Amino acid sequence: MTRSLPHQWLIEQQRLGHTLCLVLDSEHEHPTRQALLKSSRPDQYLSVYGQTQVADLADAGPFVFSFDRPGDEHINELLNRPDNHWGWLASLPKGGLPTLVKHWRERLIIGERPHQALYRFHDNRVLARALKHLPVEAYPAYLGPAISVCYWQGTCWASTYNPAPGEYPLPDSPLWLQVPVTPQQAKQTRFLNARRFLLAEHVQAFASLAEQQNPDAWLRVTLDQAEVWHWQAPEQLEFLLTQHLQAPAQALAPYWQVRSAESPDEHFERVRLMAAFWQGDMPP
Template identity: 50%
Template sequence: MSPVSPWQWIEEQHRQGRELCLILDSLGEMETRQTLLNGRACDRYASVYDQTSVARLANAGPYLILLSRADTEALSGLLGAPERNWGWLASIAQGDLPALLEHWRQRFLLDSRPNQALYRFHDNRTLTRALDHLSPDALPPYLGPTISLCYWQGEHWLALDNPAPGEYPLPAMPEWLQVPTPGRLRGQVHVINVYRYLLAHHYEALRQLARHRRPLAWIHAQRMQAEQWGWLEQEHLQFLALHSLPRPGYGVPDAWNPRPDETPHMHFERVSQMAGFSQGEGVL
């Protein structure tokens, strides 16, 4: 795949008579979402999590929004800031939004209770890793009714055509769930997992954070702090994020900084004890 201009890709989809669909991460783009939904007919968008077992997360979950040329300004804002990892673009046949919605509703929830997890198909980084590893035969069951897609790969825009768009049952062993996770992506996986934890267990606090900060960017900053302290495990990041979330400025007190004679383990144990004494101060 070669780099493309997203605007040229969009024009080609319009020329082919296809519908243009925005797959949007709502939690980080609520203002953009509201702008796009204002006055839009209800059959021109859908919340993926709505009417599912995780409907309580619908407001912060992914949305599918059919775009028109009138949405150029809002779309320009997104295309001009791909580093926000807001999602990706797909083209579908006229009238295929319900099929696309059902397709991803069958694929976003992994495992069964109590070990359920959310597959972040709407995250262009998740999409990129999958597309980098999927065999040609696995592309149609993964992409479903999507005819073509355009996404930010991390350095440039790429486009990919689905070799056989259509409706497919969920495979027993989806190939996209077997994508290897390189060591360099370990920290990113920790960020996503902590985000999922906060979304599932501390949604209101996360929603309040989203009014001032981009949640994933904030958790990433927490990870950088944790790694600077030598706290390298996911439980360390989860602890730091959980106890920073209710504090003014979403940070930690100076007393939590490491002492010169402390190992990372000693530091974490001391801070854990301090946090234990102040549990009643937070909102979580």
């Protein structure tokens, strides 16, 4: 496929009478989002996180825009830099923007409390990987009202048609959540979920940390430590984050270090008990 595929796709979808749509990663494309907000009518955009339980993250969450011109300058600027992973394009029935946003809001939160996470549907890498692994008959429940999608899949542009666009309930066991992810995607997902956890549960402490150092850099270093120790379970990550957040500028106490022949679970349980003892949460 050539680099002109998205332009051809946009022209063809409009010729067929469909609404053109951009799913934008607002967090990393803030200037583009602001420019689109200024040039769009109120009925041409929606925040996906708005009116959901993560509405406090709406400013950093994905926005969906409909637009009228295949040659829109803001869209062209995005198409010229696909490796920035800004999101993807979709075509919809006329007036289908609210339905598409409703569709993804219903698929946004994955997992059970207290170990819920956000599904990064707006990441073109997530979309491309799901469509690569899903059987065609699973496309409708995944893509919902989208008639067709166009996205960068790492080395080239691709487009995929939905065989039965429409509104579908969330399956009990969504196949797209069983798609294997790359180590890089898993690491980025852990980072985003960890930051969401800190903003939701420890916002004041996280804000204080930001006054002293770069909070994202601190978070990445802390998660790298968790990876070295093979602490990847939600309760292990939450424990490390909350404990380290109490004194983020200080090194962890010596008893945190792994001992010879100690398994990750044994290491975690020992450190958890030691931390509780030194903090007076349990008797000696």
